[in-house]
Amino acid sequence: MSTSVSINDQIREILFENSMLLFGIQIEVNLIQFQKTRKEVEGDVTLVIFPFVKTLKCSPIEAGEKIGSFLKEKLPAIHSFNIVSGFLNFVISSDYWLTQLNRINQDAAYGLEKPNSKSTIMVEYSSPNTNKPLHLGHLRNNFLGFSVAEILKANGHKVVKTQIINDRGIHICKSMLAWEKFSPINAKGERETPANTGLKGDKLVGKYYVEFDKKINQEAQLIIADWEKGETSNYASTSISEFEKLTALKSGKDEKALKGIDDKIKELAKNETSLLKEAKEMLVKWEARDPQVYLLWTTMNNWVYDGFAVTYKNMGVDFDKLYYESDTFTLGKDIVIEGLQKGVFYKKEDGSVWIDLTSEGLDEKLLLRSDGTTVYMTQDIGTAVDRYKDFSDLSGIIYTVGNEQDYHFKVLFLILQKLGYSWANNCYHLSYGMVDLPSGKMKSREGTVVDADDLMQDIVIQASELTKERGHLEGMNSEEIQSLCRTIGMGGLKYYLLKVDPRKRMMFNPEESIELNGNTGPFIQYAFARINSLINRSGGLKSYNSVTLKPEEIEIVKILLDFPQVIKEAGRDYSPAVIANYIFELVKLFNQFYQAIPILIEENEDVKNMRLTLSQNVSKVIATSMNLLGVNVPERM
RNA sequence: GACUCCGUAGUUCAACGGAUAGAAUAGAAGUUUCCUAAACUUUUGAUACAGGUUCGAUUCCUGUCGGAGUCACCA
Structure with a gap:
């Protein structure tokens, strides 16, 4: 069995291939469900037994025994197993985890798919109106769009970042x-x-x-x-x-x-x-x-x-590519007129052009005003068509636009469909929630809008103050200090806005956004800086002979092994929050390990070098993850 | 009014239908002759309500209540 295949995959494969022998029927793959082993239960990998109980016609315990002993026989990596209320927990040998650590260590691009190995996706984000400065809501939009683009790249897609300039x-x-x-x-x-x-x-x-x-x-x-x-x-x-x-x-x-x-x-x-x-x-x-x-x-x-x-x-x-409404609206208008001839649209007495979507449960929608000028919808049609003309290999467009426009995009995609564009089904509205303030909604009329420039400036100033309080700045010149404070301030802000599921409305608390403790950007950056310092002091990474891993170390290897799957999920859901939550878990586990277990002081050279390698790979995954969020990590802080 | 989305510790967020619902923060109590204490440890505390489907529901369905958004010849 290859070391590059995860233990879960190995178990899945064995159960699937031996299905007739074990269950008497060929089971569906999706019956084989794994989940995280609970902390208080002994084991590293957990298989859910319930789905098999029906086919095996016995109690969960009997089913677990049968499956568990069969797998233990087949897989030497399984040290032992236990069954707790319908869950089959396997204890995996230390050697297996060590092998996995070595595998991760050898992969400089760990977790990432080969660049440009998958289809081309266009990600639209930002697209502000040119009549108002950017505000806090745009920050969520921009950070989200940028991050989703990076995440898709990490999944092997070729990505075209774009915006429509209104x-x-x-x-x-x-x-x-x-x-x-x-x-x-x-x-x-x-x-x-x-x-x-x-x-x-x-x-x-x-x-x-x-x-x-x-x-x-x-x-x-x-x-x-x-x-x-x-x-x-x-x-x-x-x-x-x-x-x-x-x-x-x-x-x-x-x-x-x-x-x-x-x-x-x-x-x-x-x-x-x-x-x-x-x-x-x-x-x-x-x-x-x-x-x-x-x-x-x-x-x-x-x-x-x-x-x-x-x-x-x-x-x-x-x-990568900008579209201007002033360029695309005429194309939109042409398409509407064409659609009018095809009977997709109709004209009212006053000369305005409409589409009737009442049969789809929607309303009638205006496409051209009676004076012949175009509206938002008209140009959006033109822009979409233009984009597919420019990029013939496009497999989809992701529109990063607030959820207040859900209806607009529903209508837009439907119109494109009715106009006969086969790619209309590949257009996706990444609909994100509004950002609220502790005082409530942002309202321009009431002057409660948080300006993007002001906020970014404030946050870097606050980061500077906190950084000066902490010290750790010996030997740095003012330029380096300034750059560090920017990294920390902007990192904190981005992480704060990205850690929440993009689809959900969220609360922005200016004070919390630059907190250094808890689930924050600086918390993660600090872990990176500490590891960096650790590696520097060690005098470099060296190879090591086989050692036995402690539970704290195994926990870290396990979470590192989740990383490729996390990137896939983040890509599938267009959700940077998945990445953010993952790094936070990783860093918490690392901090526990770092606190409890000596590294440089360890006398056994093999053990010491293994711990350094483990730390190094944690920092590698932190850096990769944070970059997917558009956040930089500091060498020291 | 119609349609859409959302209700989880005091607060901000997690939980592909799976175990005793996790974190963070706030509150309380601790850890430094030791690799960066921007760290770590312990502790208090929640699924809006009522039904239904299921071996199993925060998750799916129905209703009630509460909040938000959309329903422009605005974008």
């Missing part, structure tokens, strides 16, 4: 318009720019987006006041009748329902504002490539890109 649309026109109308003009006759204000480009543009929102609300208030006074002659009759209908609904409603109605009225009034009308006109001009609008658009977008570039660099994320 550089056009009504929202962009809003900031453009607000800047044109409301920016103060300085002595030189210039409006505000990143250069003359010192503001980061994305922050400056974001400021005008907020300004637009403020101004449109003011205008809407005046309109509502008009309506309430009965001065309705200046407004569209449809809006007025809708307003009257909504007002009539108000009587007898509770506070919550009233607020809902008021919001609708506000939306109605916003549609009547001159500001929104101007923004819409600007969008039409933009789609017609009006030179003046285009110049303004290019200028402001470049400010944003410059600002974002700085943020991405700090985050430590990158992209």
Whole structure:
């Protein structure tokens, strides 16, 4: 039996091949289920007996005896076995674990599949709007997308990291318009720019987006006041009748329902504002490539890109290929028009184009506005098609986008299917949960949004303070110290955001995010640094003769052996959290071992060198895992 | 209102239908002439509620209650 096959696989194979002999029938492979042996039970590997009880028609104990003694006969690595309430626990010999340790030690790329040995997958992440600076939610998105891409690479896939830059649309026109109308003009006759204000480009543009929102609300208030006074002659009759209908609904409603109605009225009034009308006109001009609008658009977008570039660099994320909405929306529009001819879509009287998904239990969805301009959905169709054109070997696209857009992606994939794109089934929405603050939801209107740049800066400052408190910095120059604090701060932040199952909504507590104890990035980084120091002091790794492993050592070998499977699971579930939870378990076990068992002081050279090798392989797996999370590990800290 | 997702120690998170539901943190008590104490040890404490399926349910199904999201000619 080859040493590269795990004991579980060996057991599975023997049971499967000897099924007729043992059970009298050919069993299904999935009947053979292993699980972690509980701490208080003796043994290293546990087989669940219940599934066999029915076919064997005997008690779990009898079944366990039969299977256990059969396997012990066949596999010399099995030292002994015991049965506890339906679970068959095998005690595996020390030699087996030692052989496995040696095997791991010889594999520099342990746990990783051969690069580019599997299909090509595109991972989309980030894709922010270009009218607002990045915030905490984007940090989760970016760290998640980047990590999932790395995890897929570790699984042997070729990966194309990408994002769609939402550089056009009504929202962009809003900031453009607000800047044109409301920016103060300085002595030189210039409006505000990143250069003359010192503001980061994305922050400056974001400021005008907020300004637009403020101004449109003011205008809407005046309109509502008009309506309430009965001065309705200046407004569209449809809006007025809708307003009257909504007002009539108000009587007898509770506070919550009233607020809902008021919001609708506000939306109605916003549609009547001159500001929104101007923004819409600007969008039409933009789609017609009006030179003046285009110049303004290019200028402001470049400010944003410059600002974002700085943020991405700090985050430590990158992209292989960028898609711009401004490039893909026309393709989307063409496809929609084509689909209209094919009868997938239909046109309403006012010229707007829709798809009817009511037979699928969904709604009708707009694809082109009555003025012919495109919406989010239109460009997403174009982008997807464009991507498959650019990468003909693509086996799938993963969209890392928040779960507030679940419905959008359901509809998008369905439309692509209806348009006849066979690859539509390979599109996957990696839907992650929102990030909450201890104070509740982040709300831009209430100013509770945590800015990404600010947060990253704060966290590195906090890491510096804590690091200085600890000491351990002798002989390092200020540049090295700064780099270390960045590694610790950013590592803590990334680990904090990635350790939670991406699908779940999570709580971000700023204080906890840079904790050094417990399930944190620095806790893991510290273990790495300690091992590094240990190896350095030892004067190098040496080979060793056969030794007997202590239980603490066997526990570590066992968890190291789980690593390849952990990478597979993380890839299958697109979940960095699987990796994070794994490293944490590994580090806890290592710390227990390190605390309880002397290494450098050990007199038996074979034992000492085995322990050093074991430690070295723990640090190897820590480094690999942390890199999959996009986290660096420090040589010392 | 319709649809979707979520309810696990005080708090933040785990648990491919499997053993006595794990951690971390907070609280309490300890460990350093010894390889980095950013560490380790001990201890207190939870499956929202009611049914059902199953040898076995935190996990699957139904209902109740509670929370979130979506239902735009926004993205």
